Amino acid sequence: MKSDTEVVIIGGGAAGVAAGRRLHDAGVDCLIVEARDRLGGRAFTATHAGYAIDHGCGWLHSAGKNEWSKIAQAQGREIDKTPPPWTRSSLGFRLNEQQDYREAFSRFDERVHALARADKDVAVAAALEPDGRWNGLIGAVVTFINGAEVAEVSARDYDNYEDDEVNWRVVEGYGATVARHGEGVPVALGAPVRRIDRSGKRLKIETGNGAITADRVIVTLPTTVMAEMETLFSPALPEKIEAARNLPLGLDDKLFIVLDKAEEFEKDSRLFGAKDDSKTAAYHIRPFGRPMIEGFFGGSNARDLEAAGEGAFFDFAVTELCGILGHDFAKRLKPIHIHRWAADPFARGAYSYAVPGKADSRAVLAAPVDNRLFFAGEACSKHDYSTAHGAYRTGVSAAEQVIAARKK
Ligand SMILES: Cc1cc2nc3c(=O)[nH]c(=O)nc-3n(C[C@H](O)[C@H](O)[C@H](O)COP(=O)(O)OP(=O)(O)OC[C@H]3O[C@@H](n4cnc5c(N)ncnc54)[C@H](O)[C@@H]3O)c2cc1C
Secondary structure: OOOEOOEEEEOOEHHHHHHHHHHHHOOOOEEEEOOOOOOEOOOOEEEEOOEEEEOOOOEEOOHHHOHHHHHHHHOOOOEEOOOOHHHOOOOOOOHHHHHHHHHHHHHHHHHHHHHOOOOOOOEHHHHOOOOOOOHHHHHHHHHHHHOOOOOOOEHHHHHHOOOOOOOEEEOOOHHHHHHHHOOOOOEEOOOOEEEEEOOOOOEEEEEEOEEEEEOEEEEOOOHHHHHOOOOOEEOOOHHHHHHHHHOOEEOEEEEEEEEOOHHHOOOOEEEEOOOOOOOOOEEEEOHHHOOEEEEEEEHHHHHHHHHHOHHHHHHHHHHHHHHHHOHHHHHHEEEEEEOOOOOOOOOOOOEEOOOOOOOOHHHHHHOOEOOOEEEOOHHHOOOOOOOHHHHHHHHHHHHHHHHHHHHO
């Protein structure tokens, strides 16, 4: 590993890769220092039976404006533009009920929007209709969007999120696209950063694989990881650790299941395991037309299942699916794999949300320090947080800040 460079980028996820690519292409001597043995972070494509499977980000949200859409196309990848299952009708859910549920969700969103304008920021739970028929399902969907429960999520932050509702997928994998974008940028893998000593004229970055001196650093650590590293900065930067704590990663996990006789179902269809309980999963059936089901588990449900062990997700899915599709359906299912994101020591969750009253922490986290410490990562984005394109934009922005700082 190089022991001296101009700019160290801590973390090789979507933000770190974007920052590294921008700096390297601008001729700046830089090094991505990554704890894992791969690039991509929460963008992670594995393969099963020749199919690319995204355990982390899968959807190119705001796809028309999403930089990763263009990058994937430039890499020669196939973009699938089938409308996502959540915009279409769900199986086992009567059409008039679905309409009723969608209207209830729209009213919930409108109330969150109104709450976000109040003097005091509160949890989105305040936007639920008292005893509303669809509160359970709205609660479940909030866990899919934020990884946290309605009582935990800031209304102001939720309302800040922007989405043009165009959602595409990369057939060969979103994670593979992000990792490929980093090819050619100098990288040190398997080097977990433990401390950034900023007491001297130059910065000293201590890793599990030796120390590196640098003039500037871009920190892209996931917030929950950073929140656990009180001594990351020396001298300490308590406002950064506090901001990271105010923006914890919620939890969402995906379980992929092989489905026998899959053709019985329409391609890219879906169902909810339950319609009246926030502890339910959403099942995407035949994603890309493949003989599979992608189960999506969020919030406290995902946390409880992670704690109960890998098999608990499959058991839960089988119970829910058989409840709707009949007892014999179990015979057609075989689990593939789940990546447990909370148990992952270099993620500790899926994506960030702001706790009530702390939406402004995103700006605090993103602010540079002394013109030599810069910050990026999805949690730094005010409007695109929680996404891979949000991470990309903060990475490029941090790289631009570094380039501007060098000229001073
Ligand atoms: C289940 C799931 C589904 C998702 N679905 C979508 C989706 O459909 N669309 C979408 O846009 N987004 C989605 N996301 C979110 C998206 O994946 C993330 O927002 C994005 O990838 C975050 O990028 P990042 O660079 O900010 O962070 P990360 O990808 O977490 O990058 C941080 C990097 O830092 C590394 N690191 C950690 N600790 C250390 C250390 N001590 N030293 C050095 N390196 C360290 C990590 O290994 C990682 O590579 C999903 C995420 C999950 C988990």
